[in-house]
């Protein structure tokens with residue numbers, strides 16, 4: 534199995550930390566899945582039975598800036614073409630305008646969206662349900678995965694769940 538995954542989320546939620554943890558190699562891709570938008574490959578994870586290709590979504594990472602039509606269209610096209618969208622949030626911060634900006638962009642996509650709640654090492658387990666609910670009130674996520682990109686907790690499970698969607 535092989536497929537494309539895009540990680541979106543506001544600055545400092547831990548996207549790069551996650552990629553650095555899971556991505557073993559940065560190579561050119563030989564996938565037979567065509568993409569019409571040219572996207573930057575951020576890294577590839579190869580396991581015995583799957584290849585996960587993480588690609589950048591230009592435009593969606595700077596929600597504070599007003600995006601031009603072209604940027605919005607480009608971001609939407611990318612979101613349409615990937616197999617899974619990972620929407621990463623910070624468990625230690627309340628949902629904010631930056632998160633809602635991204636959720637609005639997800640509104641019209643049929644691509645499955647995972648809610649990835651990062652930095653769970655910083656919160657008490659009893660608070661997790663409240664955190665999850667603050668996001669699920671806003672969007673119908675395909676999967677909800679709490680993890681810590683820093684210490685690796687639950688990262689392996691996310692990789693397995695991603696593979697199920699390719």
Ligand code: GDP
Pocket residue numbers: 542543544545546547548549550551651652653654655680681682683684
């Ligand atoms: P990005 O802007 O989304 O790419 O976020 P970064 O990966 O640069 O991370 C921003 C900060 O959050 C860095 O100081 C990371 O070390 C920290 N960070 C990332 N993931 C975790 C995590 O799971 N737990 C904790 N405690 N800190 C994290």
Ligand code: MG
Pocket residue numbers: 548549550
């Ligand atoms: Mg980064």
